[in-house]
Amino acid sequence: MANILEIKNLNKKFGGVIATKYLNLSILVGELHAIIGPNGAGKTTLISQIFGQIFPDSGQIFFQGTNVTRVPEYKKSRLGINRTFQITSVMKSLTVSENIQLATDTARENSFNFFTASNNQTTILKKIDFCLRQVGLIKAINQPVKSLSHGDCRKLEIAMALASDAQLLLLDEPMAGLGPTETNEMIALLKRLKGQQTILLIEHDMDAVFALADQISVLVSGEIIATGKPDSIRRNPKIQSAYLGGI
Amino acid sequence: MQFIRSFKFLILVSLLVLPIVFHQIGMSFYLDLATRLCILAIAAVGLNLILGYGGMISFGHAAYLGLGAYAVGIPAHHWLYGGLDFLATNNGFIHITIAVVISGLFAFLTGLICLKTKGVYFIMITMAFSQMAYYLFVSIEEYGSDDGLVINTRSEIPLINLDDPIQMFLVSFSSLIFFMWLVHLITKSNFGLILSGIKDNEARMVSLGYNVYLHKLIAFVFSGIICGFAGVLLGNFTTFISPEMIDWSRSGELMFMVILGGVATVMGPLFGAIVFVILEEVLSSITIYWHLPFGLLLIAVVLFFRGGLSSLLSK
Ligand SMILES: Nc1ncnc2c1ncn2[C@@H]1O[C@H](COP(=O)(O)OP(=O)(O)O)[C@@H](O)[C@H]1O
Ligand SMILES: [Mg+2]
Numbered sequence: 001m002a003n004i005l006e007i008k009n010l011n012k013k014f015g016g017v018i019a020t021k022y023l024n025l026s027i028l029v030g031e032l033h034a035i036i037g038p039n040g041a042g043k044t045t046l047i048s049q050i051f052g053q054i055f056p057d058s059g060q061i062f063f064q065g066t067n068v069t070r071v072p073e074y075k076k077s078r079l080g081i082n083r084t085f086q087i088t089s090v091m092k093s094l095t096v097s098e099n100i101q102l103a104t105d106t107a108r109e110n111s112f113n114f115f116t117a118s119n120n121q122t123t124i125l126k127k128i129d130f131c132l133r134q135v136g137l138i139k140a141i142n143q144p145v146k147s148l149s150h151g152d153c154r155k156l157e158i159a160m161a162l163a164s165d166a167q168l169l170l171l172d173e174p175m176a177g178l179g180p181t182e183t184n185e186m187i188a189l190l191k192r193l194k195g196q197q198t199i200l201l202i203e204h205d206m207d208a209v210f211a212l213a214d215q216i217s218v219l220v221s222g223e224i225i226a227t228g229k230p231d232s233i234r235r236n237p238k239i240q241s242a243y244l245g246g247i
Numbered sequence: 248m249q250f251i252r253s254f255k256f257l258i259l260v261s262l263l264v265l266p267i268v269f270h271q272i273g274m275s276f277y278l279d280l281a282t283r284l285c286i287l288a289i290a291a292v293g294l295n296l297i298l299g300y301g302g303m304i305s306f307g308h309a310a311y312l313g314l315g316a317y318a319v320g321i322p323a324h325h326w327l328y329g330g331l332d333f334l335a336t337n338n339g340f341i342h343i344t345i346a347v348v349i350s351g352l353f354a355f356l357t358g359l360i361c362l363k364t365k366g367v368y369f370i371m372i373t374m375a376f377s378q379m380a381y382y383l384f385v386s387i388e389e390y391g392s393d394d395g396l397v398i399n400t401r402s403e404i405p406l407i408n409l410d411d412p413i414q415m416f417l418v419s420f421s422s423l424i425f426f427m428w429l430v431h432l433i434t435k436s437n438f439g440l441i442l443s444g445i446k447d448n449e450a451r452m453v454s455l456g457y458n459v460y461l462h463k464l465i466a467f468v469f470s471g472i473i474c475g476f477a478g479v480l481l482g483n484f485t486t487f488i489s490p491e492m493i494d495w496s497r498s499g500e501l502m503f504m505v506i507l508g509g510v511a512t513v514m515g516p517l518f519g520a521i522v523f524v525i526l527e528e529v530l531s532s533i534t535i536y537w538h539l540p541f542g543l544l545l546i547a548v549v550l551f552f553r554g555g556l557s558s559l560l561s562k
């Protein structure tokens with residue numbers, strides 16, 4: 001199978017802090033690749049570089065064989081990459097369905113449609129319905145996002161990522177701040193998505209990662225110290241001491 | 248819901264009927280007041296598009312009123328007194344075209360720069376650009392400098408006589424309804440949804456792939472053009488235009504109307520304009536320092552009911 005994403009020798013420094021260090025990573029089409037690592041390891045920074053919100057100091061990022069290292073973020077969703085945020089970022093004053101609608105390609109392509117009502121196009125309505133059913137949020141379709149629980153906001157973010165028909169989803173700690181029940185719901189949700197979409201998952205919750213991932217990479221101080229199947233990562237003594245020790 | 252809708256409808260009907268009735272029984276003052284109210288409300292509708300729906304707090308929108316009024320005054324001046332033949336005309340359609348082009352261009356060029364900034368900087372720089380327009384007209388002696396320019400002939404429009412106060416009022420009123428409808432349409436469109444998304448969470452909208460800057464710029468230009476049109480009516484109504492009408496305090500008044508009436512609502516700008524015009528009449532007859540109590544009132548609105556007057560209705 002082909003690589004959908006390939007990262008070569010990526011480096012990024014913030015002043016004296018090394019956030020990414022000679023990082024190499026390949027993700028196969030269709031797999032769920034998890035990245036684990038302690039706080040401050042550079043996980044979010046890595047996603048931001050893939051998504052083009054920040055650019056690396058050196059190194060290359062290839063998406064479906066094309067060099068996208070310096071393609072800015074607003075062009076990324078057009079290419080087929082989408083991300084969610086560690087700290088929920090949605091449009092709070094709008095409704096759930098409006099948030100999804102804004103995330104669709106259709107809405108973006110009809111950006112300059114000034115006079116026709118936005119909310120009655122069948123393709124968009126179908127899409128909203130589909131995405132909300134996928135994440136189990138269909139009952140909240142017309143609710144203002146303000147009124148959603150934190151857990152539902154996290155689901156909404158996933159639904160928005162789905163809405164754009166992306167081939168690659170970058171999920172930055174989707175379980176952050178969730179209670180045990182909500183975490184289990186989120187794991188079930190990601191299990192359903194797995195296989196339909198290539199996912200790069202950053203997660204702190206070890207149970208979740210071992211339950212979901214096809215491949216796991218361990219990131220410490222900006223460096224990937226190991227990549228492999230969940231079993232081999234679990235058994236790797238180097239990782240046990242460096243990171244999994246406390247678990 | 249039904250009650251609120253009837254109430255809004257009642258306000259519109261009263262605004263249409265009462266001034267004409269008053270005029271017929273010899274109280275023309277109220278017709279003039281209503282005409283002025285409609286014109287200011289159009290400008291407020293234009294400002295609401297960016298301030299209310301787009302979250303861009305422009306402190307320079309009086310400039311467009313001025314540009315629109317000068318777009319009547321300057322061609323009319325040359326039409327009567329000669330000079331600049333290519334510009335000299337009393338044709339209303341040409342006046343409107345000039346107003347639309349000039350205010351659209353002014354919004355585009357200043358927007359290019361203003362929209363690179365945010366928050367207080369945006370407020371300050373929009374104000375700075377409008378003050379530039381102010382000083383431009385102060386410096387042109389031919390058009391009266393700071394004494395202003397008397398517009399001795401109103402715009403000529405087929406079948407309409409703007410010299411007739413009732414027709415002047417009807418044109419202003421129907422323009423107001425038209426622009427309220429137009430802005431409503433825009434805000435319910437795909438573009439409008441994107442605009443409210445940008446107001447809410449600009450960074451997220453960039454991530455979703457939108458060209459945020461371009462969307463804001465387009466809204467800014469639309470808004471300027473609507474205010475420019477209001478300026479055409481204002482020039483025809485007052486038959487006088489001076490740089491004082493562009494002054495930043497005038498821009499402040501437009502902001503007051505939008506905020507007082509309730510941002511991002513269809514009727515808000517009209518409510519704001521009604522209250523503004525009434526307060527201005529009442530307070531200015533009591534004291535020449537009427538801006539002070541007015542300012543205090545506005546602060547109260549911002550602090551205690553953030554949705555403005557419209558929020559009282561939608562509760
Ligand atoms: N914009 C930034 N400016 C300066 N330092 C940053 C910035 N973003 C991240 N860092 C630093 O880079 C390191 C990696 O951060 P981050 O990628 O957020 O880690 P993680 O997501 O793994 O917790 C941290 O030391 C963090 O303080
Ligand atoms: Mg992080």
